[in-house]
Amino acid sequence: xxxxxxxxxxxxxxxxxxxxxxxxxxxxxxxxxxxxxxxxxxxxxxxxxxxxxxxxxxxxxxxxxxxxxxxxxxxxxxxxxxxxxxxxxxxxxxxxxxxxxxxxxxxxxxxxx
Amino acid sequence: xxxxxxxxxxxxxxxxxxxxxxxxxxxxxxxxxxxxxxxxxxxxxxxxxxxxxxxxxxxxxxxxxxxxxxxxxxxxxxxxxxxxxxxxxxxxxxxxxxxxxxxxxxxxxxxxxx
Numbered sequence: 001x002x003x004x005x006x007x008x009x010x011x012x013x014x015x016x017x018x019x020x021x022x023x024x025x026x027x028x029x030x031x032x033x034x035x036x037x038x039x040x041x042x043x044x045x046x047x048x049x050x051x052x053x054x055x056x057x058x059x060x061x062x063x064x065x066x067x068x069x070x071x072x073x074x075x076x077x078x079x080x081x082x083x084x085x086x087x088x089x090x091x092x093x094x095x096x097x098x099x100x101x102x103x104x105x106x107x108x109x110x111x112x113x
Numbered sequence: 114x115x116x117x118x119x120x121x122x123x124x125x126x127x128x129x130x131x132x133x134x135x136x137x138x139x140x141x142x143x144x145x146x147x148x149x150x151x152x153x154x155x156x157x158x159x160x161x162x163x164x165x166x167x168x169x170x171x172x173x174x175x176x177x178x179x180x181x182x183x184x185x186x187x188x189x190x191x192x193x194x195x196x197x198x199x200x201x202x203x204x205x206x207x208x209x210x211x212x213x214x215x216x217x218x219x220x221x222x223x224x225x226x227x
Binding site: 033035037042043044045046047050089091095100101102104105106108 | 144146153154155156158161163168169201203205207209215216217218219220221223
Protein backbone atom coordinates (compact mmCIF):
# COMPACT_ATOMS: atom_id res chain seq x y z
CA UNK A 1 0.00 0.00 0.00
CA UNK A 2 1.02 3.54 -0.58
CA UNK A 3 2.27 5.53 2.40
CA UNK A 4 2.39 9.27 2.87
CA UNK A 5 4.68 10.75 5.52
CA UNK A 6 4.57 14.20 7.04
CA UNK A 7 7.46 14.50 9.46
CA UNK A 8 6.44 17.84 10.98
CA UNK A 9 3.50 17.42 13.38
CA UNK A 10 3.50 21.14 14.14
CA UNK A 11 4.88 24.24 12.47
CA UNK A 12 4.60 27.93 13.18
CA UNK A 13 5.22 31.00 11.05
CA UNK A 14 5.12 34.73 11.57
CA UNK A 15 2.41 36.55 9.68
CA UNK A 16 3.69 37.67 6.23
CA UNK A 17 6.59 35.22 6.34
CA UNK A 18 7.13 32.04 4.32
CA UNK A 19 6.83 28.50 5.58
CA UNK A 20 7.45 25.12 3.95
CA UNK A 21 5.63 21.94 4.91
CA UNK A 22 7.25 18.64 4.02
CA UNK A 23 5.73 15.49 2.58
CA UNK A 24 7.20 12.28 1.24
CA UNK A 25 5.39 9.33 -0.22
CA UNK A 26 6.09 5.83 -1.31
CA UNK A 27 4.60 4.22 -4.40
CA UNK A 28 5.47 1.87 -7.20
CA UNK A 29 2.90 3.38 -9.54
CA UNK A 30 3.86 5.74 -12.35
CA UNK A 31 0.53 7.55 -12.72
CA UNK A 32 -0.80 9.29 -9.64
CA UNK A 33 -1.84 12.63 -8.18
CA UNK A 34 -0.69 14.58 -5.18
CA UNK A 35 -2.64 17.11 -3.17
CA UNK A 36 -2.39 19.39 -0.21
CA UNK A 37 -5.60 19.77 1.75
CA UNK A 38 -6.28 22.24 4.52
CA UNK A 39 -8.60 21.44 7.41
CA UNK A 40 -9.44 24.42 9.62
CA UNK A 41 -11.32 24.01 12.92
CA UNK A 42 -14.55 24.20 10.90
CA UNK A 43 -13.40 20.67 9.90
CA UNK A 44 -14.12 20.82 6.16
CA UNK A 45 -11.25 19.54 4.05
CA UNK A 46 -10.38 22.21 1.48
CA UNK A 47 -8.12 21.61 -1.49
CA UNK A 48 -5.12 23.92 -1.49
CA UNK A 49 -3.18 22.68 -4.50
CA UNK A 50 -2.83 19.64 -6.76
CA UNK A 51 -0.03 18.12 -8.82
CA UNK A 52 -0.23 15.48 -11.51
CA UNK A 53 2.76 13.15 -11.37
CA UNK A 54 3.31 13.28 -15.13
CA UNK A 55 3.79 17.06 -15.05
CA UNK A 56 7.31 18.22 -14.36
CA UNK A 57 6.30 21.80 -13.72
CA UNK A 58 5.57 22.61 -10.10
CA UNK A 59 2.00 23.69 -9.40
CA UNK A 60 1.28 27.15 -8.03
CA UNK A 61 -1.92 28.71 -6.70
CA UNK A 62 -1.48 32.33 -5.67
CA UNK A 63 0.54 32.27 -2.42
CA UNK A 64 0.82 28.47 -2.45
CA UNK A 65 3.37 26.52 -4.44
CA UNK A 66 4.83 23.05 -4.36
CA UNK A 67 8.26 21.58 -4.87
CA UNK A 68 7.61 18.24 -6.54
CA UNK A 69 10.63 15.95 -6.74
CA UNK A 70 9.36 12.79 -8.40
CA UNK A 71 12.55 10.78 -8.15
CA UNK A 72 12.90 11.59 -4.48
CA UNK A 73 9.14 11.10 -3.94
CA UNK A 74 8.93 14.42 -2.21
CA UNK A 75 6.10 16.95 -2.37
CA UNK A 76 6.54 20.01 -0.17
CA UNK A 77 4.17 22.96 0.16
CA UNK A 78 5.41 26.53 0.38
CA UNK A 79 3.11 29.19 1.75
CA UNK A 80 4.27 32.73 1.03
CA UNK A 81 3.07 35.88 2.79
CA UNK A 82 1.38 33.79 5.49
CA UNK A 83 -1.96 35.05 6.71
CA UNK A 84 -3.87 34.37 9.92
CA UNK A 85 -6.45 32.49 7.91
CA UNK A 86 -3.81 29.99 6.84
CA UNK A 87 -3.77 28.51 10.34
CA UNK A 88 -5.10 24.97 10.04
CA UNK A 89 -4.15 21.31 9.84
CA UNK A 90 -2.52 20.57 6.48
CA UNK A 91 -2.70 17.09 5.00
CA UNK A 92 -0.63 15.82 2.13
CA UNK A 93 -2.55 13.28 0.06
CA UNK A 94 -1.78 10.77 -2.66
CA UNK A 95 -4.37 9.43 -5.08
CA UNK A 96 -3.99 6.62 -7.55
CA UNK A 97 -6.04 6.05 -10.67
CA UNK A 98 -8.17 3.57 -8.73
CA UNK A 99 -9.68 6.40 -6.70
CA UNK A 100 -7.87 5.51 -3.50
CA UNK A 101 -6.77 8.55 -1.53
CA UNK A 102 -4.10 8.19 1.12
CA UNK A 103 -3.43 10.94 3.62
CA UNK A 104 -0.37 11.82 5.64
CA UNK A 105 -0.61 12.34 9.39
CA UNK A 106 -0.93 16.08 9.05
CA UNK A 107 0.94 19.21 10.04
CA UNK A 108 -0.69 21.71 12.36
CA UNK A 109 0.23 25.21 11.22
CA UNK A 110 0.07 28.15 13.60
CA UNK A 111 0.35 31.69 12.25
CA UNK A 112 1.72 34.17 14.75
CA UNK A 113 0.46 37.74 14.43
CA UNK B 114 -22.45 23.81 -7.45
CA UNK B 115 -19.21 22.48 -5.97
CA UNK B 116 -20.64 21.30 -2.69
CA UNK B 117 -20.86 18.00 -0.96
CA UNK B 118 -23.66 18.17 1.58
CA UNK B 119 -23.74 15.91 4.61
CA UNK B 120 -26.59 15.47 7.05
CA UNK B 121 -26.89 15.51 9.95
CA UNK B 122 -23.99 17.67 11.13
CA UNK B 123 -24.11 16.12 14.60
CA UNK B 124 -25.50 12.79 15.77
CA UNK B 125 -25.65 11.15 19.18
CA UNK B 126 -26.78 7.55 19.24
CA UNK B 127 -26.97 4.68 21.66
CA UNK B 128 -25.27 1.38 21.03
CA UNK B 129 -28.58 -0.29 20.19
CA UNK B 130 -29.80 2.39 17.82
CA UNK B 131 -29.98 2.34 14.05
CA UNK B 132 -29.22 5.57 12.25
CA UNK B 133 -28.09 6.72 8.82
CA UNK B 134 -25.72 9.36 7.55
CA UNK B 135 -26.51 11.01 4.25
CA UNK B 136 -24.28 12.59 1.61
CA UNK B 137 -25.34 14.39 -1.56
CA UNK B 138 -23.48 15.98 -4.46
CA UNK B 139 -24.60 17.44 -7.79
CA UNK B 140 -21.25 17.82 -9.52
CA UNK B 141 -21.70 14.78 -11.74
CA UNK B 142 -19.01 12.89 -9.84
CA UNK B 143 -19.24 9.14 -10.21
CA UNK B 144 -16.89 8.23 -7.36
CA UNK B 145 -18.02 8.73 -3.78
CA UNK B 146 -16.24 7.97 -0.54
CA UNK B 147 -16.76 7.54 3.18
CA UNK B 148 -13.92 8.43 5.53
CA UNK B 149 -13.63 8.18 9.30
CA UNK B 150 -11.54 10.78 11.11
CA UNK B 151 -10.52 10.74 14.75
CA UNK B 152 -9.36 13.94 16.46
CA UNK B 153 -5.95 15.16 15.28
CA UNK B 154 -5.64 12.20 12.91
CA UNK B 155 -5.88 11.94 9.12
CA UNK B 156 -9.03 10.67 7.45
CA UNK B 157 -9.13 6.90 7.09
CA UNK B 158 -10.77 5.49 4.00
CA UNK B 159 -13.76 3.26 4.68
CA UNK B 160 -15.58 2.75 1.39
CA UNK B 161 -15.38 3.80 -2.25
CA UNK B 162 -18.24 3.68 -4.73
CA UNK B 163 -17.44 3.97 -8.41
CA UNK B 164 -20.36 4.30 -10.82
CA UNK B 165 -22.71 3.37 -7.98
CA UNK B 166 -20.93 0.10 -7.31
CA UNK B 167 -18.92 -0.64 -4.21
CA UNK B 168 -15.32 -0.83 -5.40
CA UNK B 169 -13.36 -0.62 -2.16
CA UNK B 170 -14.20 -1.77 1.36
CA UNK B 171 -11.26 -1.23 3.66
CA UNK B 172 -12.20 -4.13 5.96
CA UNK B 173 -14.81 -2.07 7.74
CA UNK B 174 -16.93 -3.88 10.38
CA UNK B 175 -20.38 -4.92 9.22
CA UNK B 176 -22.04 -2.57 11.69
CA UNK B 177 -21.29 0.05 9.01
CA UNK B 178 -23.30 -0.54 5.86
CA UNK B 179 -22.88 1.77 2.86
CA UNK B 180 -25.46 2.35 0.17
CA UNK B 181 -25.36 4.30 -3.09
CA UNK B 182 -28.96 4.60 -4.34
CA UNK B 183 -28.02 6.83 -7.29
CA UNK B 184 -25.14 8.83 -8.68
CA UNK B 185 -25.83 11.81 -6.39
CA UNK B 186 -26.49 10.10 -3.07
CA UNK B 187 -24.42 8.11 -0.64
CA UNK B 188 -25.67 6.74 2.65
CA UNK B 189 -23.96 5.11 5.59
CA UNK B 190 -26.23 2.96 7.73
CA UNK B 191 -25.16 2.49 11.31
CA UNK B 192 -26.23 -0.29 13.64
CA UNK B 193 -24.98 -1.57 16.99
CA UNK B 194 -22.06 0.81 17.07
CA UNK B 195 -19.44 0.93 19.81
CA UNK B 196 -18.19 4.00 21.69
CA UNK B 197 -14.88 3.75 19.80
CA UNK B 198 -16.80 4.42 16.59
CA UNK B 199 -17.31 8.00 17.76
CA UNK B 200 -15.58 10.17 15.19
CA UNK B 201 -16.05 12.66 12.37
CA UNK B 202 -17.42 10.92 9.29
CA UNK B 203 -16.51 12.62 6.05
CA UNK B 204 -18.05 12.08 2.65
CA UNK B 205 -16.20 12.99 -0.53
CA UNK B 206 -16.72 12.75 -4.26
CA UNK B 207 -14.55 12.92 -7.37
CA UNK B 208 -14.37 11.97 -11.00
CA UNK B 209 -13.39 8.32 -11.17
CA UNK B 210 -10.40 6.91 -12.97
CA UNK B 211 -7.69 8.85 -14.74
CA UNK B 212 -7.85 12.56 -15.17
CA UNK B 213 -9.00 15.19 -12.77
CA UNK B 214 -9.25 13.24 -9.53
CA UNK B 215 -9.49 15.98 -6.93
CA UNK B 216 -11.81 14.91 -4.11
CA UNK B 217 -14.37 17.37 -2.79
CA UNK B 218 -15.28 16.90 0.86
CA UNK B 219 -18.37 17.59 2.87
CA UNK B 220 -18.27 19.20 6.30
CA UNK B 221 -18.74 15.88 7.99
CA UNK B 222 -21.04 14.37 10.57
CA UNK B 223 -19.78 14.42 14.14
CA UNK B 224 -20.94 11.09 15.57
CA UNK B 225 -21.00 10.30 19.27
CA UNK B 226 -21.89 6.79 20.40
CA UNK B 227 -23.03 6.57 24.01
